[in-house]
Amino acid sequence: AAAALATTWSLANHSVTGQARGFAVPVDVVHLVAGSVWLGGLVALAMTHVPARDAVTLRVAVPRFSHTALVCVAVMAATGLFQAWRQVGSLPTLFATAYGRVLLAKVALVVVLVAFGAAARGWVARHYGAGGNRRRGGPDPYQLYAFYRRLLAETAVGAVVLGLSAALVAMEPARSAYTGRRSTAAPANTAAVPVVPEPVPFSAGSGPAARGAVLLEVFPPKVGPAQLHLSVLGPNGAPLNVPEVHAAMTLTGRDLGPIPVELQGAGGHYIGQMNLPFPGRWQAVLTVRTTETDQATVRVVVDVSA
Known part of the structure; x- marks a missing residue:
């Protein structure tokens, strides 16, 4: 169902125009699904799992999400680079167009999210062990509250990234905007x-x-x-x-x-x-x-x- 919803979005954005269209739509679907799993998992942890303080559930859910998030980030990085190449094309285009500048802001926030995720993986390894090792006792309430605040901050940054992504869909791609500007400059x-x-x-x-x-x-x-x-x-x-x-x-x-x-x-x-x-x-x-x-x-x- 998530892939079907992502496909409808991909068919209505810049993926259906420009170079390599036949490959761009499935890549965009994969990018959207990976981002949805990552950010959706953050919301689930921050709004339901962690506040409930169910030690048994957290011992399973937190390490599993930590591993899943790592895979999602790797997939998003690969597909995002391909999309940036299609819509931007070159470094001058990236800095000279509104689309490119918004994309840079999005990338900067994604880097912040990745930093949050790396810190969270270290926290999970310390308190639950590698792969959720059951021999670890788990975090105490104070440590869990600190983790909860970090999740809220990560979720807030993720919401801003979603807003920038929506703005990019409504903007003219950098490649075509820059080409038009060069061809019409007097x-x-x-x-x-x-x-x-x-x-x-x-x-x-x-x-x-x-x-x-x-x-x-x-x-x-x-x-x-x-x-x-x-x-x-x-x-x-x-x-x-x-x-x-x-x-x-x-x-x-x-x-x-x-x-x-x-x-x-x-x-x-x-x-x-x-x-x-x-x-x-x-x-x-x-x-x-x-x-x-x-x-x-x-x-x-x-x-x-x-």
Whole structure:
């Protein structure tokens, strides 16, 4: 049942897009199940087993969970490295994107959890013996209370890790965000020179519409009412008909957006009406869906004057 629930989550997140999709979904399921067993076991110990102070139950449950947690951590580390490679790709991407920075925060907290776990394994070995050796007398009430407080702290950190994991699912992966930023970056000394729009490439999964480019133009590029013209092009430069296209405008300098732009059109060319309230370097966030499960996000810089 846990694996089935994890599969539904994996099929709704970034595992179904990008590189190595056929391998990414089962790896993500294993990662989720291992994390659930680890953190779920912490909750069980902290909320039921330890407060009950049943010496017989603790003598069996605590050493068994200690061993299980070690296996789960090893599995999570291996699968997490694979996922990081898929969604990040390189060290510059890790530090230059919001996704990468949130991932770093998650990894730092996981390291804290591993440190808690290592200390807990030492505690278990001292008080229950290796593998729950019954010749050990077990902890006294004061020692058990100290262990209980450590479990609560570990559970709290685990809850924060879950929150960061949920945030990562809702964010654009670092690899695609960094690629879009590099492909749309404009030199600082070209503000006064008319900019000729250039196609920005995208890649989403496999199939005839998996690769192409988007061509965006905002007219007029000034504060006030404007039109967004968007063309989706195939590898040969011809219009590409895709199932769905979304557009939104953001102005990071003022922490404004994303402002959705309703697009009208078909056959690879779309027009949207919008109103730009401020000048500055806006960013058009374009999401192109090529199949039922594949999509790519492209960011295009639009300089808006007063």
